[in-house]
Amino acid sequence: MSAADLLGAWRRHLAESRRRSPHTVRAYVAAASRLVHARDLSAFEQVAAIEAHDLRRHLAARRAGGISNASAARELSALKAFIAFARAESGDPDPAPPRLRGPRLRKGLPRPVTPDDAANLAELAGDSAREHWIGARDRAVLLLMYGSGLRIAEALSLQGRDVPLGETLQVTGKGGKQRVVPILPITRDAVAEYAAACPWPLSAKEPLFRGAKGGPLSPGMVQRATARARRALGLPDSATPHALRHSFATHLLGAGADLRSLQELLGHASLGSTQIYTRVDAASLLENYRLAHPRAKKA
Template identity: 55%
Template sequence: MTAAILVHASRALLDEKTAWLETLASERNASAHTIAAYERDLRQFLTFLTAYHARPAMIADLADLKTADLRAFLAERRRGGAGARSLGRNLSGVRAFIKHLEKKGLASAAGARAMRAPKAAKGLPRPLAVDDALEVAEEAGSFAVEPWIAARDVAVLTLLYGCGLRISEALSLAGDALADPTLRAMPITGKGGKTRIVPLLPAVLDAVADYRRLCPFPLSASEPLFRGARGGPLRPQIVQRSMARLRGALGLPDSATPHALRHSFATHLLAAGGDLRTIQDLLGHASLSTTQAYTAVDSDRLMSVYRSAHPRARRKA
């Protein structure tokens, strides 16, 4: 709370700010990181109001805050280089504080509620190259001490890349899943309870069979297929940690996450001539527009290849 010594608000307003932050910590059990972020957002807003009114900000300035005031604040932050995500977080912090004042009868949050956060542009999926994705699946167990854990890690990452599963979908498989080596497809229930049919490659079945053979815990229908070291359900954080080690060992970028294997599944299918509608079904996307993001990824890759390989593209002007 050292920022309170800065002259950017009246004493009464700074006292309310302190009380609000203390409420977040004591009653809402907010983390230190969250409290620090809210403090920073509010400090930036109060500093803006000081310049906006050419005097220290006061509670009265927030008593009936207009959307025009908030738009001016966000415009100032944008001029300073803040992106849409940062602006949305700034607005969220200011709203939360004004709601605190509203509960005490000191302000109205109507203007803040009416203000819409800037929409953040959706980033394109960042898939791995084909060779990198294959190497990740093959080397997934390199850091495991026990053979069964090595086989488990290989099976999980092979499922993500070979079937395009979300990590939550792979880890929710029941213990009797994929026990039949003759299976050619399996149902997967994804977001919103939507079920899709996912084809199974021999490499996926082989990887899971190796894991099943080595796993020291009984794999029944009432238990999860993938287990942690002590036999409990495997947590996503463990898979993410294994992937982080692989990134370092294989020299891959930070974008090489478990979810990037799902992106890779879709992008590599599309590059090989896969139909967009079929890929939508395989991924379990409710909307085709979500799947269409992969066409932009593939177009970027094709243009990169064109610019580096086509004789006319390489010609100097």
């Protein structure tokens, strides 16, 4: 067996057995490739023999190369999955990965997650599920919240008749107020992947998102999936499902969206509720100024 054989088997397992998204397959295979070539590995048994201290050294070298805490945490999750796969292929009756905690981000004031962290939360929540369809479900829900600014209750209120999604979606928010939100292609594809994989019949008037036993998906399940992904990525406790909606608003405002349009997209009854995001964006701008301006720390 060669390194190429190892990586090919890993790629097939992710794409065919685990049915991971193309983005996840690329990221996980790339992480495995760096480990395989750094340690000159060419057999499942060699990968299976890697322990926590080996991973710690490998990640230290990656951090020295300039990757962030969040990227290092995502890489650690990918490598743990790769090692568990190799141990199973080697005949290990209990192919658990090495026990190693991911890096933690320094905690500060609550703030919206970055676009990359939002995408990583959705991807890792999907990757961490025990079954493919449950992972596809969690990823789809989180992408609806970040990509379209839905409240968690609004995402979970969708019904079978709402799929397949189009370029926009009409949702009913607080007080029965209806609004139209945009649907990104990545979100549309994620919901389609979930709908195709869901083992329960998605009747027109039944909930689209289902729990493991077929009942309506509860907000608590989404929150727990997000918490697992958040811990693995080293994100602060403020990186909750609802924070994805806040991030949607903050990032749109930072990109030039006007408050009235943002109010409509969020479904706020009053403009005053939307204006909080001007303060959030101003706080972010001031923090960036303090970090970047050569004389800011002396002022």
